[in-house]
Amino acid sequence: MRLLARFLGLFARAAGWALGLRAVSTVLAGLAPVLSAWLARELINHLIAHRGTAAWLSTAALAATATLIAILQHVNRYADQEITRRVALRTQAELFTALTRLPGLAELENPQFQDRLRLAQQIGQGGPQQLIGAAFGLAQSAVLVGGFLVTLIVASPVVAPLVLLSALPMLWAQLKLSRQSVDMSLRITPNIRRQMFYSMLLLDTRAAKEIRLFGLGDFLRGRMLTELTQAQAGERRIDRTALRVNGLLSLLTGVVSTIALIVHVNQIAAGRGSVGDIAVLIAALASVQSGLAGIVTEIATANEFLLLFGHYVHVTTVPVDTPAGQTEELPTLRGAIELRDVWFRYHPDHDWVLRGVNLTIPAGESLALVGLNGAGKSTLVKLICRLYEPTRGTITWDGTDISEVDVAQLRKRIGVVFQDYMSYELSAAENIALGDLDALTDEPRLRAAAAEVDLDDTITALPRGYQTMLSRVFEPSDDHVAGVVLSGGQWQRVAIARAVIRSSADLLILDEPSAGLDAAAEHSIHESLRRLRQGRSSLLISHRLNAVRQADRIVVLDGGVVTEQGTHDILMAVGGAYAALFRTQAGGYQLVPDTAGAKT
Numbered sequence: 001m002r003l004l005a006r007f008l009g010l011f012a013r014a015a016g017w018a019l020g021l022r023a024v025s026t027v028l029a030g031l032a033p034v035l036s037a038w039l040a041r042e043l044i045n046h047l048i049a050h051r052g053t054a055a056w057l058s059t060a061a062l063a064a065t066a067t068l069i070a071i072l073q074h075v076n077r078y079a080d081q082e083i084t085r086r087v088a089l090r091t092q093a094e095l096f097t098a099l100t101r102l103p104g105l106a107e108l109e110n111p112q113f114q115d116r117l118r119l120a121q122q123i124g125q126g127g128p129q130q131l132i133g134a135a136f137g138l139a140q141s142a143v144l145v146g147g148f149l150v151t152l153i154v155a156s157p158v159v160a161p162l163v164l165l166s167a168l169p170m171l172w173a174q175l176k177l178s179r180q181s182v183d184m185s186l187r188i189t190p191n192i193r194r195q196m197f198y199s200m201l202l203l204d205t206r207a208a209k210e211i212r213l214f215g216l217g218d219f220l221r222g223r224m225l226t227e228l229t230q231a232q233a234g235e236r237r238i239d240r241t242a243l244r245v246n247g248l249l250s251l252l253t254g255v256v257s258t259i260a261l262i263v264h265v266n267q268i269a270a271g272r273g274s275v276g277d278i279a280v281l282i283a284a285l286a287s288v289q290s291g292l293a294g295i296v297t298e299i300a301t302a303n304e305f306l307l308l309f310g311h312y313v314h315v316t317t318v319p320v321d322t323p324a325g326q327t328e329e330l331p332t333l334r335g336a337i338e339l340r341d342v343w344f345r346y347h348p349d350h351d352w353v354l355r356g357v358n359l360t361i362p363a364g365e366s367l368a369l370v371g372l373n374g375a376g377k378s379t380l381v382k383l384i385c386r387l388y389e390p391t392r393g394t395i396t397w398d399g400t401d402i403s404e405v406d407v408a409q410l411r412k413r414i415g416v417v418f419q420d421y422m423s424y425e426l427s428a429a430e431n432i433a434l435g436d437l438d439a440l441t442d443e444p445r446l447r448a449a450a451a452e453v454d455l456d457d458t459i460t461a462l463p464r465g466y467q468t469m470l471s472r473v474f475e476p477s478d479d480h481v482a483g484v485v486l487s488g489g490q491w492q493r494v495a496i497a498r499a500v501i502r503s504s505a506d507l508l509i510l511d512e513p514s515a516g517l518d519a520a521a522e523h524s525i526h527e528s529l530r531r532l533r534q535g536r537s538s539l540l541i542s543h544r545l546n547a548v549r550q551a552d553r554i555v556v557l558d559g560g561v562v563t564e565q566g567t568h569d570i571l572m573a574v575g576g577a578y579a580a581l582f583r584t585q586a587g588g589y590q591l592v593p594d595t596a597g598a599k600t
């Protein structure tokens, strides 16, 4: 009942006057057939009694009622569409508010949460239409049944209760079917999500190259259709059960109707009741039975929808995966960021990634983090940004545990280029300004950020400069100038400009910022980064040790712990893992004599 109240509240807030309109027209639509039946009775009786004027009047009233019924259908359809639109808008707004309120990644990476999310989205998609149909169909059926039930009781006090009782097994069966249907929806959701994944992959322009080159089209299409077939098999099972159950219930209704008709016909044959009464009685019986069947079906549909709404409530009220912390502004970093005995694993079933990391990032120092693939470097960055919480240990910002700091305040202080940075199908200006939305219309700031990474000339030369769309799939709404796709290295610079424009940031984190750059570009980017990092707290992750050597301090992460740290010279003198890595890399660049003795 609490769920129902919450649900009705959502509908009332979202749809307002459209619901009122639908309610009025539903009551009228429910009453109109009752009125028609009585008018038909009057007409037949007037005709038999040869009362001409009265018969004409009844005919006119019947015609007016039929017209009203026709108009009401259109009014109902319009009101339904309006309610659907409004509820869809509201539910999408609530769902995505809840999703953007989730500060961490843990819940988003949870498959069960994703399954529930998909079901919750149905509330805003086909759901409202179904439910409005069910709710108003229920009201209409109730009015219809109410109107004819009196007639039926007057006509046959024995048959009326029989007809009513026959609705009970229907109700039980339909409620059971609706629960089975929702359970099945949850079971096939992983198939549907995978089917959506394959279909989106086949549409994705970034995936298109590999799909074509490796000839993956048929393979992925086959997988997509397999998932769809499996999902449909689940739906088919439920539909077949429904077919069997509903068939049996119709048989029961038929038996009750036959008994009722025999009783009525016998009564009329025995001279009890007029000929006009036969029409009313047959109409009453048919209407009460179909009305009751309607009520039962609508209750079951509403029940199914409410069960789905449970998933919606779960998603919109899921507790945040990162504690809220205090909301006061986080002061500029003056001392250091410190990691103390930080342990982390992504899931209790997984192995530890970090096994007691101790690390200090002093304010104003440029720090470089190196380690083999999978050592946990990016994971450490994600913990500093509070995208995950350490399983054990603490991270402090000038002595304050960051888990006690408001996430948004903490992130204001960080500019970051993730290893898997985003390329947004938006304009060049927007792509940079996403780092600080205040700069969205501030072209000088955008240009300054782009200039820091030698990108200003490139963007200025684009067909519409900073307003050029960085996408071939979308184009700006105001003109039809084709968008542009940047090269990998240019996109990387855009990502760095996005981090750089964040003027509130004290800490600049760069996770493999030059991986996609050519040698000249890498050199120039690292020159820019060196400028940018001077006097600024920064954390650079890179496998290019030549870029790392200028850092104030180099930290080596291995086996989930910090194994070495110091300047390049100190680490080279120590001759540990860093020195070995550096020599291996440097060896690859040595000039070696070729067989003819010439230098190559």
Ligand SMILES: Nc1ncnc2c1ncn2[C@@H]1O[C@H](COP(=O)(O)OP(=O)(O)OP(=O)(O)O)[C@@H](O)[C@H]1O
Pocket: 109, 346, 353, 371, 372, 373, 374, 375, 376, 377, 378, 379, 380, 419
């Ligand atoms: N979201 C995640 N869920 C589960 N495991 C993850 C996730 N992200 C990373 N891992 C695992 O954590 C370990 C460390 O990954 P991480 O990306 O931090 O390494 P890295 O040092 O940055 O590696 P690379 O140099 O290759 O970028 C890896 O074994 C990886 O499989």
